[in-house]
Amino acid sequence: MPLGLIGLKLGHTRVYDANGVATPVTVVLAGPNRVLQVKTNDTDGYSAVQLAFGDQKIGRLPKPQVGHLTKFGVKADGKGENGEQLKLAAVKKIKEFRNYSKEVKTGDLLNVDIFNVGEFVDCIGITKGRGFEGVVGRWSFRGGDMTHGAKGWHRRSGAIGCRLFPGHVRRGLKMPGHMGQERRTGQNLEIVQVRKDDGVILIKGSCPGSEGDYIIIRESKKLGVSTKRFSELSARRKKAAEDAERARKDAAAKKDEKKTAASAKKK
DSSP states (O other), X not given: OOSEEEEEEEEEEEEEOTTOOEEEEEEEEOOOEEEEEEEOTTTTSSOEEEEEEEEOOGGGSOHHHHHHHHHHSOOTTOBOTTSOBXXXXXXXXXXXXXXXXXXXXXXXXXXXXXXXXXXXXXXXXXXXXXXXXXXXXXXXXXXXXXXTTOTTOSSOOOOOOOTTSSOSOOTTOOOSEEEOXXXXXXEEEEEEEEETTTTEEXXXXXXXXXXXXXXXXXXXXXXXXXXXXXXXXXXXXXXXXXXXXXXXXXXXXXXXXXXXXHHHHHO
């Protein structure tokens, strides 16, 4: 996996660019992430980086996780410079990223500035839980007629059997059931702003999950910085910006010419 961070979904808002165009964004608190463990092919058989995010009370963690944090973090039974007892920095969320493209070591802090404005990311999260949902809400079925004579078949699915052959309900048939609470990935989401001081990243559009849920932000697989598509898109963006700037200058020049001509007529 390329670059990535663990983030906390704070909410949604909108931001305006220099031309006054509003862009809906998702606000994600993603910094700082602490590098907990660095795995290599020599020691673990594969390359990966383990990141930790969020603060937690040490008493709320299971003993194996406390031992893991003690091994790769601050020793809980160690002494400080002045003899005071050191406290173990417990974390809420731990996530492992395979084949991390940035060179890091245990104890490093990664902030949101590893991403840049204009890059594309994939957001992975758990969708909102909807409970037990019918076929209209779950699968967007049309339902029955709302007129007289429907006899209660307004939001039902209809027949599900196949009579004598094959004599059973087909596997995978769309029916009422549990909806939501599934791992989903929003792909190719553009980064609108990166606020390093606040540890916040603003992502265009929506990310899976509710406000207050943890999500994973990774470099886009389809539109990553090293891909050909991203280079072509960057070139088109640059050309469009240059054309817009040229048009703005031409419009300003024409406006100045009109003003000059008008003032010459008055004289």
